[in-house]
Amino acid sequence: MNSITLVIWMCVCLSQGRLSKTKLPEARLHDDILGINKYVRPVSDITKPVNVRLRLFLLSIIELNERKGTMSSSIWLDLRWFDEQLAWNTSKYSGLETSRVPFTSIWTPDILLRNEIGNKKGMKHTNFVDPTVRYTGEVIWWPGKEINTKCKIDTTKYPFDEQVCTLCVGKWYSDDSKVNITTTSSKINIMYYEESEEWELLDTSVELDTRLEALLEFSINLFRVKIKRRSAFFMMNIVLPVLLMSFLNQLCFVLPLESGEKIGMCMAIFLTFAVFLSLVGNSLPQSSVHMPAYCVYLVFQTILGILTISSEVFILRVYNNSCWDDSTLRRFAFTVAPCLGIPLANNIKSTEEDNVDLPTCKSKGYGEEICRKVAIKLDIVCGWVMLACNLAFTTGFFFFVNT
CATH class of the missing domain: 2.70.170.10 (Neurotransmitter-gated ion-channel ligand-binding domain)
Structure with missing residues (x-):
C-alpha cells in the first residue's frame, strides 16, 4: 500500500515539474x-x-x-x-x-x-x-x-x-x-x-x-x-447677408416719389429681413448674461427698417397732400421749407392767418408745390441720415468684435 502511494506521489511531482517548465515566463x-x-x-x-x-x-x-x-x-x-x-x-x-x-x-x-x-x-x-x-x-x-x-x-x-x-x-x-x-x-x-x-x-x-x-x-x-x-462660415452665411440687406433699405429713398412703389419695396425688404432674422436667431447663443453684440446689431437693423417705412409713409403723405384744407401738413411744409433751402414767394406768407385770405385756387396750387418740394428734400435728407446711421453702427460693431 505504501509503495502504491509513493508511486502516485512521484507521478504527480513529475507532472507538476513538467508543467512548470512549459509555462511561459510572463x-x-x-x-x-x-x-x-x-x-x-x-x-x-x-x-x-x-x-x-x-x-x-x-x-x-x-x-x-x-x-x-x-x-x-x-x-x-x-x-x-x-x-x-x-x-x-x-x-x-x-x-x-x-x-x-x-x-x-x-x-x-x-x-x-x-x-x-x-x-x-x-x-x-x-x-x-x-x-x-x-x-x-x-x-x-x-x-x-x-x-x-x-x-x-x-x-x-x-x-x-x-x-x-x-x-x-x-x-x-x-x-x-x-x-x-x-x-x-x-x-x-x-x-x-x-x-x-x-x-x-x-x-x-x-x-x-x-x-x-x-x-x-x-x-x-x-x-x-x-x-x-x-468666422469665415458665419461671415458668409449670417453676417454678410444681413449687412447687404440693411443697405437695401437705403435704396428705398432713391426710388422716385412718383413711382408709387416705395412702400411696396420697403415692406418687401423688411419682410425678407424679418424672415431671415427668425432663421438666424435659432443659431445664435441664447444668453442674457453675455448678450452677443451681433444680436444688438440685428435689433438695430430691425429698428432702422421700421424707421425707413415710417419715414417713407410720412414723406408720401406730404408729397400727395392735394387738399389745402390739411392745415397741419401745410404749416409743417411752410415751416420746414426754409430749413431745407426751399425759398418762399414774397407775396405768400407762411403764417396761417395770411394764407387763409389768399384766393383758393392760387393757395391750393402753391401749397401743393411747396409740399412736393419739401417731400423730395425730406426724402433725400432721410436717405442720407439712414445711411450715416447704418454706416456708423456697422463700423462700430466690427470695431468692437475685433478688438
Whole structure:
C-alpha cells in the first residue's frame, strides 16, 4: 500500500515539474506578482504620499455648445507611478522587462475630471488600456475617453469670439497626504491633436490649484484650452447677408416719389429681413448674461427698417397732400421749407392767418408745390441720415468684435 502511494506521489511531482517548465515566463511573472491587495497604497512608509506624474494629451475638440455651456473633447492621460510590490528580477523570467497587467489587479490612483458632466467622471469608467509595468516597479497607464465638461462661455463678440475652457483633473477621495499628482509640463501635449473645422486652437496652459475640503487639501490640475471661432462660415452665411440687406433699405429713398412703389419695396425688404432674422436667431447663443453684440446689431437693423417705412409713409403723405384744407401738413411744409433751402414767394406768407385770405385756387396750387418740394428734400435728407446711421453702427460693431 505504501509503495502504491509513493508511486502516485512521484507521478504527480513529475507532472507538476513538467508543467512548470512549459509555462511561459510572463505567465509565471503574473502568478508571482498579481496576488497583492489593490486597495493598499504602494508605499513602504505610510506617512508619505504616492507620487503620480501626469501628462494630458488633447486629441480633438468635438463640439462647443454655447447654449448649454459645455465642451466635448477627446483626451488621454499619461499616468506614471512606482509600485514596489510589482518589481521583479529579470533574470528569473528570461530577461522580461515589461508586462501588461489587468487593470483590476493592481492599485491605481482615483483620478477624475471634476468638471465633467455625468455620473461616470472617473477614468475607470471608460475603454481604458491596461497598465504596463516595468521590472523596476514603474507603472505606466494611458487611459483615454471622450469627455463633456463645463465651460464658461462669453459670446459677447460672437461670431469673432475667443473662449477659454478648463479641464479640472483631480482626485475623488485621496487627499494630498495620500496621493500627490504633479504635471511634467506647463502646456497640454498636442502632439496628436486634430484640427477642428469650427475652432482654432490658440494656446494651452497648466496651472495648479489647491482647495480645502473637510480640513483636507486636494490639489487640482487646471488644463486650460484657449480657442478661437473660425468666422469665415458665419461671415458668409449670417453676417454678410444681413449687412447687404440693411443697405437695401437705403435704396428705398432713391426710388422716385412718383413711382408709387416705395412702400411696396420697403415692406418687401423688411419682410425678407424679418424672415431671415427668425432663421438666424435659432443659431445664435441664447444668453442674457453675455448678450452677443451681433444680436444688438440685428435689433438695430430691425429698428432702422421700421424707421425707413415710417419715414417713407410720412414723406408720401406730404408729397400727395392735394387738399389745402390739411392745415397741419401745410404749416409743417411752410415751416420746414426754409430749413431745407426751399425759398418762399414774397407775396405768400407762411403764417396761417395770411394764407387763409389768399384766393383758393392760387393757395391750393402753391401749397401743393411747396409740399412736393419739401417731400423730395425730406426724402433725400432721410436717405442720407439712414445711411450715416447704418454706416456708423456697422463700423462700430466690427470695431468692437475685433478688438
